[in-house]
Amino acid sequence: MATNNSYVSQGMQTTAIHAGAEPDSATHASSPSIVMASSFVVKDATTPFSPENVEEQEAFFYTREGNPTVQRLEKKLAALENAEACAAFGSGMAAISALMFYLLKPDDHVIMSDVAYVGAAELMKGLVPSLGIKVTRVDTTDLTAVQNAVLPETKLIHIETPCNPIVRLTDIKSIVDIACAAGAKVSVDSTFATPVATRPIELGVDFVIHSLSKYLCGHGDAIGGAVIGSRNEISNLRDLVIHLGGVISPFNAWLIMRGITTLPIRMKAHEDNALKVARFLEEHPKVKRVIYPGLPSHPQYELAKQQMRNFSGMIAFQTSEPLSIAQAFAKHLKTIHYAVSLGHQCSLIYYVPTDEILQTSFALTEAQVNSYRSYAGDGIFRFSVGLEDAEDICKDLDLSIAKS
Missing domain, CATH: 3.40.640.10 (Type I PLP-dependent aspartate aminotransferase-like (Major domain))
Incomplete structure (x- = not known):
C-alpha cells in the first residue's frame, strides 16, 4: 500500500x-x-x-x-x-x-x-x-x-x-x-x-x-x-x-x-528493563518458566529477531505456588502495582489463572488448550515492565515472593 x-x-x-x-x-x-x-x-x-x-x-x-x-x-x-x-x-x-x-x-x-x-x-x-x-x-x-x-x-x-x-x-x-x-x-x-x-x-x-x-x-x-x-x-x-x-x-x-512523542525512547527503556527483569526471573528459584521474546528461551526467538525491532516490555512467567505468590504480590509489592492493563510508565503485574480464562473467555479445542497450557501451565503472571530502575523492580519482586 x-x-x-x-x-x-x-x-x-x-x-x-x-x-x-x-x-x-x-x-x-x-x-x-x-x-x-x-x-x-x-x-x-x-x-x-x-x-x-x-x-x-x-x-x-x-x-x-x-x-x-x-x-x-x-x-x-x-x-x-x-x-x-x-x-x-x-x-x-x-x-x-x-x-x-x-x-x-x-x-x-x-x-x-x-x-x-x-x-x-x-x-x-x-x-x-x-x-x-x-x-x-x-x-x-x-x-x-x-x-x-x-x-x-x-x-x-x-x-x-x-x-x-x-x-x-x-x-x-x-x-x-x-x-x-x-x-x-x-x-x-x-x-x-x-x-x-x-x-x-x-x-x-x-x-x-x-x-x-x-x-x-x-x-x-x-x-x-x-x-x-x-x-x-x-x-x-x-x-x-x-x-x-x-x-x-x-x-x-x-x-x-x-x-x-516519547514512544520510541520509552520503548527502548521498556525493552532494556524487561530483558534485565526476564533474566532475573529465569534465575529465581520459585520461577518455573519465563516467556519473553528477547530471551533465547522463547520458543519463537528467531521469529522475534526477524519480525520485531524492539522486544517490548511484556513478560509472562510461571511460578511454583502461584496463588500464594499472587496474594503476596497484591499485599506486599511497593514499586510494582498489582493491577490490570499494560504499557504504563509504572510496572503492572496480574495473575491469570488458566482454568478461569479458559472457562470465561476462550472456547478452545483440546489441542488448543494443551497449547495454551504449554505456555501458561496452571496460570501465568502477566507482567508489564515499567520505566522504574530495573534493580528496584527486581528487588520488589524478590522481597514480595519471599513473603509468599
Missing part, C-alpha cells in the same frame, strides 16, 4: 514528535492545542460535509463526525505505521468491534487467533457468531492449521502478535501469504508490539489495531483505540465511528498524542 506520508523518510523519533503536530495556524503555538468543542461554527452555508474525507477536513461540524485534535492524533498514528490513514475510537474494543462489523456480514467467515485479548475473544465467541458469522479459532503459530481453516467464504484472518496474555508470536508475512491466496484480508492487533517493534502494513497487512490506552499513551491516564490502513478502507470504516458513536474525547486524544 503506497502512502503519501511525508514523514516516511524520517526517523521514528522525529515522526513521533512532529507528525500531526504542525504549529497551530491561528496562534502559531508550537505544541498542539486541545479543541474541546462539541460543535463548530460554519461560516459558509454551502460547505459540504463528507465523512469519507474527514481526515482532510478543514471545516468541522460536530466532534462525533470529526475534530481537529482527533485528526492530529490520526495523522500521527498513520505516519508511525507508514500507512495512509487512521480512524481513532473511544477504546481499543470500539476499534476492534467497528472493524469486525465493517468487514463481516452474515454467512461470512473469519479466522481468529485462538489466544487473544479477552474482550476480543469474548466478542468473537458471543455476539459475532449470533449475527450469522462463522468464527474459527486457530493457533496461528501453526500455519498449516491456518491454511486448513480457510473456507471459500473466509473474509478475514485476525491475529495478535505478541498475543495477550502468553506473549506468543505469529509470523505476519506467512499469514498475509495465506490470506492473499484466499482473497481474504488480514488484521493485526499490534498493541503489545507498537510501531517501534513492528509495522505490519509494511508486511502486507490490511489493518493494524491498537489499544491506545497502553504503550502509545504510555501513562495510564487515557483510553482510546485505532484502526490503521488504506485511505479508502478507513474512509469507509469511519461511517461506523460516526453512526455507532464510539468516538474518542479530544482531551484523551491530546493526552495520547502527547504520550506518543
